[in-house]
Every structure is written in C-alpha cells, then in structure tokens.
Amino acid sequence: MIIPTFDDMLAARERIKPHVHKTPVLTSTYFNTLTGAELFFKCENFQKAGVFKARGASNAVFGLNDEQAAKGVATHSSGNHGLSISYASGRRGIPATVVMPRTAPEAKKDAVRGYGATVVECEPSTSSREAVFAEVVAKSGADFIHPYNDPRVIAGQGTCSLELHEEVGPLDAVIAPIGGGGMVSGTCLTLSNVAPDTKIYAAEPKNADDAYRSFKAGHIIADDAPVTVADGLKVPLKDLTWHFVSNHVTDILLAEEQEIIDAMYIIWQRMKIVVEPSSAVTLATILKNKELFSGKRVGVILTGGNVDLKKLPWMAI
Amino acid sequence: MIIPTFDDMLAARERIKPHVHKTPVLTSTYFNTLTGAELFFKCENFQKAGVFKARGASNAVFGLNDEQAAKGVATHSSGNHGLSISYASGRRGIPATVVMPRTAPEAKKDAVRGYGATVVECEPSTSSREAVFAEVVAKSGADFIHPYNDPRVIAGQGTCSLELHEEVGPLDAVIAPIGGGGMVSGTCLTLSNVAPDTKIYAAEPKNADDAYRSFKAGHIIADDAPVTVADGLKVPLKDLTWHFVSNHVTDILLAEEQEIIDAMYIIWQRMKIVVEPSSAVTLATILKNKELFSGKRVGVILTGGNVDLKKLPWMAI
Numbered sequence: 001m002i003i004p005t006f007d008d009m010l011a012a013r014e015r016i017k018p019h020v021h022k023t024p025v026l027t028s029t030y031f032n033t034l035t036g037a038e039l040f041f042k043c044e045n046f047q048k049a050g051v052f053k054a055r056g057a058s059n060a061v062f063g064l065n066d067e068q069a070a071k072g073v074a075t076h077s078s079g080n081h082g083l084s085i086s087y088a089s090g091r092r093g094i095p096a097t098v099v100m101p102r103t104a105p106e107a108k109k110d111a112v113r114g115y116g117a118t119v120v121e122c123e124p125s126t127s128s129r130e131a132v133f134a135e136v137v138a139k140s141g142a143d144f145i146h147p148y149n150d151p152r153v154i155a156g157q158g159t160c161s162l163e164l165h166e167e168v169g170p171l172d173a174v175i176a177p178i179g180g181g182g183m184v185s186g187t188c189l190t191l192s193n194v195a196p197d198t199k200i201y202a203a204e205p206k207n208a209d210d211a212y213r214s215f216k217a218g219h220i221i222a223d224d225a226p227v228t229v230a231d232g233l234k235v236p237l238k239d240l241t242w243h244f245v246s247n248h249v250t251d252i253l254l255a256e257e258q259e260i261i262d263a264m265y266i267i268w269q270r271m272k273i274v275v276e277p278s279s280a281v282t283l284a285t286i287l288k289n290k291e292l293f294s295g296k297r298v299g300v301i302l303t304g305g306n307v308d309l310k311k312l313p314w315m316a317i
Numbered sequence: 318m319i320i321p322t323f324d325d326m327l328a329a330r331e332r333i334k335p336h337v338h339k340t341p342v343l344t345s346t347y348f349n350t351l352t353g354a355e356l357f358f359k360c361e362n363f364q365k366a367g368v369f370k371a372r373g374a375s376n377a378v379f380g381l382n383d384e385q386a387a388k389g390v391a392t393h394s395s396g397n398h399g400l401s402i403s404y405a406s407g408r409r410g411i412p413a414t415v416v417m418p419r420t421a422p423e424a425k426k427d428a429v430r431g432y433g434a435t436v437v438e439c440e441p442s443t444s445s446r447e448a449v450f451a452e453v454v455a456k457s458g459a460d461f462i463h464p465y466n467d468p469r470v471i472a473g474q475g476t477c478s479l480e481l482h483e484e485v486g487p488l489d490a491v492i493a494p495i496g497g498g499g500m501v502s503g504t505c506l507t508l509s510n511v512a513p514d515t516k517i518y519a520a521e522p523k524n525a526d527d528a529y530r531s532f533k534a535g536h537i538i539a540d541d542a543p544v545t546v547a548d549g550l551k552v553p554l555k556d557l558t559w560h561f562v563s564n565h566v567t568d569i570l571l572a573e574e575q576e577i578i579d580a581m582y583i584i585w586q587r588m589k590i591v592v593e594p595s596s597a598v599t600l601a602t603i604l605k606n607k608e609l610f611s612g613k614r615v616g617v618i619l620t621g622g623n624v625d626l627k628k629l630p631w632m633a634i
Contacts, residue, residue, distance in 0.1 A: 046343075268591055269626055271363075272622035273590055274589040274590060274591060275589075309582060309585055309631065310631060314626065314627060315632070
C-alpha cells in the first residue's frame with residue numbers, strides 16, 4: 001500500500017492545472033438561514049466531465065511516462081470515473097478502455113465514448129467484469145487506474161479542498177459524500193496538513209451505510225449491491241481510503257433516501273445549479289444535524305452534476 | 318416619456334450594489350466548439366430572486382424618498398417582476414402589493430409572499446386586473462413600478478451588461494431575450510455608451526414574435542396572449558423600450574418552441590445550471606444563426622432560473 005503524501009498532492013495540483021477547472025465556491029443566504037451555519041459550496045458539478053473525479057483521473061493519466069502512456073489506460077466503471085478517465089486520456093491523446101456492463105444506459109456509454117475512450121461491454125456481474133477487464137489489460141498492457149483506491153487518484157482529489165481552503169480561509173468543518181472514499185481521503189490528505197483543526201465529516205446514504213458501519217466497527221465492512229438514489233456512493237472502502245477515513249474523519253453522518261431527494265431538489269431550486277443525488281447527501285445530513293454545524297463555517301463539497309435530466313428522482317414521488 | 322440616461326444607470330449601479338449579486342460569467346468549451354463562437358454567459362439565474370429583474374426592482378424601490386416609500390409599492394405580475402418587487406421591498410422593509418390572477422399557481426403566489434409582499438388576487442382578465450390594481454393604488458397611495466416600461470427599471474437592468482463588459486472586455490455582440498424589452502433596453506442604454514461597436518441582438522420565440530414584427534414594421538405591434546414555453550417573453554413592447562430597441566438593436570432573431578426546449582436542455586446538461594426557457598431562447602437563436610456569431614466574442618445573457626422543477630418542458634415531449 002502506497003500512501004500518497006502532501007507533496008504528491010501539491011505535485012498533482014501543478015500537473016493537472018491546465019486540464020481541470022478551479023471550480024467556483026458559491027454561498028446562499030437561504031441555506032445559511034436554514035441551517036444556522038455559514039456554508040461554502042465547492043461546485044465540482046462545474047468540473048470537467050461534470051465531476052471531481054476529473055482531478056484524480058487527470059493526475060493519474062498525465063503522470064504516466066511516455067512509454068506507459070503509449071499503451072494506454074483502462075478501468076471499469078459504469079459512472080463518473082469512466083467518464084473522467086475518458087476525458088483525461090482523450091486530452092492527453094492516449095488510448096483508454098472502459099469496461100462497462102452491457103446493461104448500463106446507452107447514454108452513459110455514449111458519454112464515455114464522447115471523450116474518446118473505447119467501451120468494452122461485460123455481463124453485469126463481478127466475475128464477468130473481472131474476466132473481461134483482465135483480458136483488456138493482458139492484450140494492451142494498459143495501466144489500470146482504480147476509481148479511488150489509487151494514490152494518484154487520492155492525491156488528485158485532494159486538490160479540491162486545497163482550492164477551497166485557499167479561497168475561503170480556515171473552516172470549522174468540511175463535509176463530503178462518501179462511497180469508496182476517494183474524495184474524503186483526498187480531503188483528509190490535504191486538510192490534515194493545511195488546516196488540522198478543520199473537522200472532516202463524511203455524508204452517506206443510510207441505504208448504503210457500509211462506511212458508517214466500518215467506521216464504528218474499526219474495520220472495513222463491504223456490502224453487496226446496496227440500493228440508493230445516490231448511485232455514486234454504492235462502492236465500499238478499500239485499504240487506502242480506509243487509512244485516511246479511520247485516521248482523520250470526525251464522524252460519518254447518514255441520510256434517508258427521501259432526505260437526499262429533498263436536499264437535491266432545494267439545491268436546484270434555490271441555488272439554480274444541477275447536482276447529482278450523491279452531492280446532495282451532504283446538505284441532507286447538515287439539515288438533520290444542525291447542532292453540529294450551527295454558527296460554524298462549513299465547506300460543502302458538491303461532487304458532481306451528471307444526472308439523467310429526463311429521470312429526476314422527485315418525478316417518481 | 319422619460320428616457321433613462323447613462324448617468325441614471327451609473328447611479329442605479331451604486332444604489333443597488335448592496336442588494337444584488339454581481340453574477341458570474343461562465344464559459345463552456347462545449348458550446349464554443351458547437352457554435353464556433355467564444356461565448357460569455359452572464360448568469361442572472363444566480364441573481365437575487367433568481368432573475369435579472371431584481372436589478373430594476375431594487376433600483377426603483379431603493380430610489381424612493383422616505384415619504385413615498387412609507388406608502389409602499391405595487392405592481393401586477395404573475396411572474397418574475399412580482400417576485401423581484403417583493404424581494405426589493407422586503408429588503409427595504411416597506412409594504413408591497415402584487416396583483417396576481419386567481420388562477421396563477423399557488424407555488425408562485427407563495428414565492429411572492431415568501432419575500433414579504435401581499436398578494437391580491439384578480440380574475441384572469443385584463444379588465445379585472447386593471448380594476449383591482451387601480452383600487453389597490455387608490456387605497457394605499459403605493460408607487461406603481463411597471464415591469465419594464467419604467468426608466469428606473471431600465472436603468473437597473475442596464476447594470477447587468479456593464480458588469481459583463483467590465484469583466485470580459487469588448488465584445489463583438491451581446492444577445493438577450495426580448496419580451497417587453499426591459500433587459501434589451503438596459504443593454505442598449507449601457508452598451509451604446511461604453512461599447513458602441515458591440516452589436517446588440519434580441520432573441521424571441523417565433524410563437525411570440527411581436528417584437529420581431531414591430532422591428533420590421535417600424536412601429537409597435539402587440540399580440541394578444543401568445544402561447545410559448547418561454548413564459549417571460551409574452552408581453553409586448555411599450556414606448557420606452559421601443560425607443561431603445563428601434564434605435565440600438567441590430568436584429569431580432571427567432572426560435573421555434575422545440576429549439577428553445579432543446580437549447581434549455583443542453584444548457585442544463587452541459588453547464589450544470591438551471592435556467593428558465595426564456596433564457597434559452599438566446600442559445601437557440603445562436604445555434605440556428607451560426608454564421609452571424611462564428612469567430613466572434615459574444616455575450617449571452619441568461620436572464621433567470623425560476624422554473625417548476627416538477628414540470629420540465631422536455632418531460633412533455
């Protein structure tokens with residue numbers, strides 16, 4: 001296990017600077033009044049590829065030497081990581097393969113292809129995915145970039161909270177959603193160095209609370225296929241992200257499905273921005289734990305904005 | 318007819334500065350590639366009350382002397398102007414009355430009440446509206462703030478393109494949607510002074526093309542109740558706005574309903590922001606008139622973001 005360092009994160013920042021946005025930080029009088037806190041929303045929904053994962057993917061792709069780069073990169077993902085790898089490799093002009101389940105929505109496959117990657121389909125099972133992926137790597141020699149359990153990826157995600165810290169100054173707390181823990185780990189990596197007094201909270205759907213249970217138990221617990229509207233947060237912690245979460249996170253807060261949908265709706269309605277359900281878990285947990293945040297300066301990481309605009313969760317209510 | 322001057326606009330800027338946002342200007346690699354132009358989106362959807370009209374309303378409300386202010390203000394509107402008047406008068410702490418059709422959605426009435434104004438209902442006819450409104454003004458002595466045919470309102474709207482000009486420098490063209498012509502008139506007022514070489518285009522729904530036909534005919538033509546998804550653009554030009562439009566606008570461009578909906582959809586999808594249909598008419602007309610804008614630096618005024626998230630126009634397709 002190679003744990004990324006603060007210097008790795010600083011190097012990542014220089015490496016990816018030409019390829020990602022310094023995203024804006026928005027504030028909202030309405031939400032400040034509603035929560036009693038002073039909230040600073042870091043808008044990674046405006047990031048390249050519509051998600052913070054463009055940071056980690058760009059750091060991994062642009063950090064390859066030319067020989068490895070020529071062989072390309074590969075990953076498996078039916079979501080934002082595949083899109084981000086396609087974005088970064090397309091930008092560097094190297095081959096990328098994303099293994100996706102045959103059953104993934106065509107729109108998602110098209111989006112991944114849109115930035116230049118090749119989509120290879122597998123059956124919607126872990127065994128098929130692993131077999132197909134192994135074949136891709138064996139044939140091409142492509143470098144495998146894991147969605148979160150990769151030091152290059154975590155160092156890249158850490159650049160987000162560095163920007164936030166530099167723009168708004170010391171915060172009492174920062175909250176980010178947690179799935180595999182890539183963003184939370186990057187946040188821990190950065191803030192434990194530049195702002196060690198800032199408390200780091202993770203927000204998780206109650207329906208996919210494996211990180212919460214891991215945190216309370218003191219070891220990784222992984223669930224099989226949890227069901228939540230926050231589709232970016234279904235994956236389990238791995239050793240690298242567990243390292244950061246177990247060492248630096250103050251607490252993990254949970255939100256019910258309806259609370260996540262309601263929070264997403266009021267973010268769209270009041271802030272006029274498109275965020276995905278995973279991003280809204282943060283606000284949902286702040287609203288039900290006001291006593292933790294009231295009177296505090298709180299950074300809220302809105303992780304992404306990739307949603308199917310024709311299937312919005314409040315339409316199904 | 319009192320025509321607002323450039324100095325009125327500068328005074329408006331100072332007057333409203335504490336009460337409105339200096340809204341961000343966003344760019345999009347995707348839309349630049351798609352159009353061949355360099356587009357600068359002025360995001361008034363992030364404005365107070367979710368719409369540029371907070372500028373004109375604030376200028377009118379905060380420009381009143383104390384005696385008049387004590388009697389309050391009044392307007393009739395079933396949309397963004399009512400909301401903006403409520404916002405501005407609530408902020409000054411003076412009474413405001415908004416006459417709205419009994420048949421307007423309850424959510425809109427609640428939004429107007431949310432900032433502090435009193436809603437007085439009328440029947441959904443011009444005669445009822447005028448009778449009820451006259452009664453309100455007679456009783457209260459409230460100052461009538463017209464949604465657009467008011468020099469204070471036009472001066473206020475003109476502050477938007479001043480910010481745009483100051484932030485991004487000289488533009489080849491600026492395009493804004495046109496209904497009654499308040500935003501377009503403010504844009505003309507400002508740019509004809511600070512950037513007389515910048516061409517000003519207005520974008521209008523084909524289904525509500527009264528400004529287009531007025532422009533071509535050389536005199537005001539008003540339609541009765543046009544039907545368009547761009548519900549902010551149904552009203553006709555009046556003498557003050559006609560003055561600016563006829564003197565300073567280069568051309569008025571039209572878009573079909575489906576083109577407006579498609580443009581709105583891709584703005585949400587690609588820029589991750591919530592804009593209302595009226596705002597999207599601009600991009601729709603750029604996309605069908607690429608030859609006018611290709612290679613040019615173009616300001617695009619996204620006027621507002623107040624939509625019913627549960628009734629999105631592409632859901633009905």
